[in-house]
Amino acid sequence: MGIALGLxxxxxxxxxxxxxxxxxxGLTALTIGTLVEPLVGLVGGLFLGLLRAYLQAEVxxxxxxxxxxxxxxxxxxxxxxxxxxRDLRLxxxxxxxxxLLGFVGAAWLSLxxxxxxxxxxxxxxxxxxxxxxxxxxxxxxxxxxxxxxVGGILLVxxxxxxxxxxxxxxxxxxxxxxxIAGTDFYRAYGTFEQPNPxxxxxxxxxxxxxxxxxxxxxxxxxxxxxxxxxxxxxxxxAPLAAALLASWSRGAWIGLAAAVGAMAFxxxxxxxxGVLAVAVLAxxxxxxxxxxxxxxxxxxxxxxxxxxxxxxxxxxxxINDANYAVIERLAHWQAALEMWRYHFWTGVGLGGxxxxxxxxxxxxxxxxxxxxxxxxxxxxxETGLLGLLAYLAFWGxxxxxxxxxxxxxxxxxxxxxxxxxxAWTHLSVHHLFDNLYVNNAHLLxxxxxxxxxxxxxxxxxx
Numbered sequence: 001m002g003i004a005l006g007l008x009x010x011x012x013x014x015x016x017x018x019x020x021x022x023x024x025x026g027l028t029a030l031t032i033g034t035l036v037e038p039l040v041g042l043v044g045g046l047f048l049g050l051l052r053a054y055l056q057a058e059v060x061x062x063x064x065x066x067x068x069x070x071x072x073x074x075x076x077x078x079x080x081x082x083x084x085x086r087d088l089r090l091x092x093x094x095x096x097x098x099x100l101l102g103f104v105g106a107a108w109l110s111l112x113x114x115x116x117x118x119x120x121x122x123x124x125x126x127x128x129x130x131x132x133x134x135x136x137x138x139x140x141x142x143x144x145x146x147x148x149x150v151g152g153i154l155l156v157x158x159x160x161x162x163x164x165x166x167x168x169x170x171x172x173x174x175x176x177x178x179x180i181a182g183t184d185f186y187r188a189y190g191t192f193e194q195p196n197p198x199x200x201x202x203x204x205x206x207x208x209x210x211x212x213x214x215x216x217x218x219x220x221x222x223x224x225x226x227x228x229x230x231x232x233x234x235x236x237x238a239p240l241a242a243a244l245l246a247s248w249s250r251g252a253w254i255g256l257a258a259a260v261g262a263m264a265f266x267x268x269x270x271x272x273x274g275v276l277a278v279a280v281l282a283x284x285x286x287x288x289x290x291x292x293x294x295x296x297x298x299x300x301x302x303x304x305x306x307x308x309x310x311x312x313x314x315x316x317x318x319i320n321d322a323n324y325a326v327i328e329r330l331a332h333w334q335a336a337l338e339m340w341r342y343h344f345w346t347g348v349g350l351g352g353x354x355x356x357x358x359x360x361x362x363x364x365x366x367x368x369x370x371x372x373x374x375x376x377x378x379x380x381x382e383t384g385l386l387g388l389l390a391y392l393a394f395w396g397x398x399x400x401x402x403x404x405x406x407x408x409x410x411x412x413x414x415x416x417x418x419x420x421x422x423a424w425t426h427l428s429v430h431h432l433f434d435n436l437y438v439n440n441a442h443l444l445x446x447x448x449x450x451x452x453x454x455x456x457x458x459x460x461x462x
Contacts, residue, residue, distance in 0.1 A: 114349025137450020215415015
């Protein structure tokens with residue numbers, strides 16, 4: 001079988017143009033790698049999955065959801081391997097899996113009276129995919145494979161950071177609405193086609209890299225050698241941080257500040273030293289501000305949102321260039337609350353915000369943006385009070401188990417848990433302003449949840 005596949009691919013490579021031959025070779029290598037090791041398919045699925053928006057907009061002849069094919073191939077490879085060796089273990093409901101299943105159950109309940117199942121089922125499939133991904137990682141990410149898995153995740157992040165930095169200042173052109181006022185630079189958006197979800201993805205990856213760097217400071221490798229994952233974290237911090245800044249995303253900046261604070265608090269073993277570390281960081285930030293070392297453009301970007309926020313009906317508020325983005329968000333928040341008011345317990349159905357929006361749209365904002373620009377209000381509208389409570393219970397469990405892991409882990413494992421804590425914090429805070437479960441970024445969430453499970457006392461048990 002392998003010989004026939006190799007001969008067939010070799011024949012095609014000879015006849016194809018160089019670029020197409022390279023793509024075919026890469027996909028073939030990824031397919032073979034996935035069959036040998038399912039974790040390869042998950043990392044490859046993440047890389048290709050994040051290309052969805054780009055492929056849809058720029059290369060429509062290529063299937064935009066090609067990344068899911070490799071995730072499914074990884075699942076099939078893992079299942080076949082387990083059946084062949086009669087060692088296909090079902091996940092335990094303990095740990096993070098039980099509250100995750102609780103949220104998935106609440107989401108499924110919301111679909112019984114959904115506005116449009118065509119929107120709801122793909123969203124539901126995302127959460128099923130998250131379960132499958134974390135399950136495979138928990139089963140396959142042994143201590144020997146774990147550094148390579150983390151290294152692969154960071155490599156994908158570095159690719160996206162490179163694309164974003166090219167868009168920001170090297171390309172010299174870009175979408176006019178992404179032009180940063182008063183400059184010749186454009187907001188970085190990677191292959192997401194939108195800066196904000198791109199920045200959310202970069203922020204989670206940056207937190208993971210920063211955590212691995214912190215872990216390095218308390219770990220000595222065999223013979224003084226540092227594994228690939230640590231070298232990637234060191235080399236990746238600067239471009240990832242630069243890409244996050246280049247996204248010009250306020251939500252991501254605020255999320256990063258919260259993530260840094262959470263990691264600084266958890267880094268010392270003793271709580272009082274953690275409090276001191278956060279105080280030092282806050283004092284340093286204040287000193288930079290008072291010394292005038294924070295660029296005015298950054299300050300303006302952060303403060304103009306706060307100036308426009310108001311807890312009132314925004315239907316009568318005047319709209320101008322300065323407050324447009326803020327009022328637009330507030331209008332969608334208000335629409336989400338109206339959806340919840342009329343569908344209190346189970347919402348309009350998972351994924352139903354966009355098809356339900358015309359019934360609740362404010363007069364100056366007739367166009368649905370796909371989500372409410374706040375995941376908590378979005379879930380409240382789509383899955384009702386039951387769904388939001390289940391979601392909060394799930395993430396509360398994730399935070400608690402991650403915190404416990406930071407107290408007991410050592411060396412690189414502790415760096416991993418610190419990075420996960422930072423990633424969860426960034427995700428949760430940035431979610432106050434956006435929905436980051438887009439463009440297949442949920443695959444990263446599944447991978448990181450799987451990494452968390454590997455740090456449990458049983459090491460392989462969800």
